[in-house]
Amino acid sequence: MTKPSDWITVGALADGFAPEAFILPNLADLNGKTFTLNFANGWQIEHRFDTETVSWTAADGHSNGTAAYRATSVRPGLYLVDFIKREGAQAWSVSLVLDTASAAFTAVIGRMPSQEQTREGLYSRALAGKNLTSVEVDFLHGSLDRPWQEGQCPHAPTSELTGLRNMYRYSPSEVYEHIYLNDQFYSWQCLKGVEQGLCDTDRCHYYKIADQLYLFVWREKIIPTLGVVLIDMQQHRSDGKIFGYAGSSFDELSNFPVASYCQVLNQTEYPDA
Template sequence: MTTSSDWITVGALADGFAPEAFILPNLADLNGKTFTLNFANGWQIEHRFDRETLSWTAADGHSTGTADYRATSVRPGLYLVDFIKREGSQAWSISLVLDTASASFTAVIGRMPTHEQTREGLYSRALAGKNLTSVEVDFLHGSLDRPWQEGQCPHAPTTELTGLRNLYRYSPSEVYEHIYLNDQFYSWQCLKGVEQGLCDTDRCHYYKIADQLYLFVWREKIIPTLGLVLIDLQQHRSDGKIFGYAGSSFDELSNFPVSSYCQVLNRTEYPDA
């Protein structure tokens, strides 16, 4: 069991999650498919999939690239595609929720802080009115293979998870609890595993994707971490990834899959809320 000071890097966390992890298989049925993502902000980017790599080309020709990707599906016609986009020394976490039933998508773009940003203390950030976490994230929406029109993407912020206490089993050795406090924060604790005994309250974001299916994203402040999962309360499964620096030297990234069997422990209803 850890003590209160035993925080570990994201790379060490990946090593802890790996043995016998309950990972959903990487799907091969995107092989040979092409989707044109029409963003609400005006971007138009074609994504072409083969068995292991994803290639993208922007309509203006200014953005092209190729990356290895992971694609999973918790429900028919819905894909979670995850990859790292690199340009020179810059790297972004890209996660796409491709919803073929509604011909829409949500893109989650995450960035790790620089070494200099991590040296800024929490007290200084609080006094400056900044988020306590230096991990950045953007949420973009759009339509698949058709021009964007307002209202075409049904994915929307939600408070339906507020008050929920959920247990996540990522492997026989890794068990966590989440408590969804409000529309901006949640608390977590490690009940079993390499972070056993650790807990915190962090900034988070919730989107409803479909009935009892939610996109949950969190940003940790102690060890710079971006987590992203789809939570399916019907199937009692979650699937996603954790992204951060592999070690303390800021020269290597870790982006590893996490899937779980989850169960609702209880839900708190606040009479005066």
């Protein structure tokens, strides 16, 4: 149990979540499959999967590589694929929501701040009109195995979670509460586990993927952290990952799976909203 001031690294958080974690199995469904991702911005990138790695090649030849991946599925025909893309000293978190039923996808591309960026105080960032978090993220949409046309990706920003208070049990020892405040921020607290007693309000993003299925992404400002999860309100399950620096030396990344059984505690409705 922590004291209120005991913030821990993402690596230490991974160690706390690991014992008896309720993570979903890494699927073999994608082995031997190839998807061509046609982005709305004009990119065209082929992704080829085997049992352990994904390889990608851009149509313009400017981007190619191979990485180990994790793939899970909370609904039939829908995959969450996660891997780290590295180019030299640079590394990006890549999470793909592959929606084969709609022949569409959403890509979440995240990057950790440099050591220099983390030294910039919250007050300075606020006065400069910047996000308080220095974790960067981009959301890109497109179509699977067909040319992109406007409107082909049904994944869209949503306010359907606003006002929801949800509890997430990631393992027998790790339990958190989320309160979805508005379309830009949520509050969290650790009810039980290695961060017990800690809480904060952080920048977040919501996308509706299907009926009662949401992509939720958050960016923490105290310890640089990117979280990417799918929340299935029908099955009361969530699955995704947490990404950040493993320790305080900025020379190693931690990218670990998280999945939970979730429970609605209450729903707040604002009469004047």
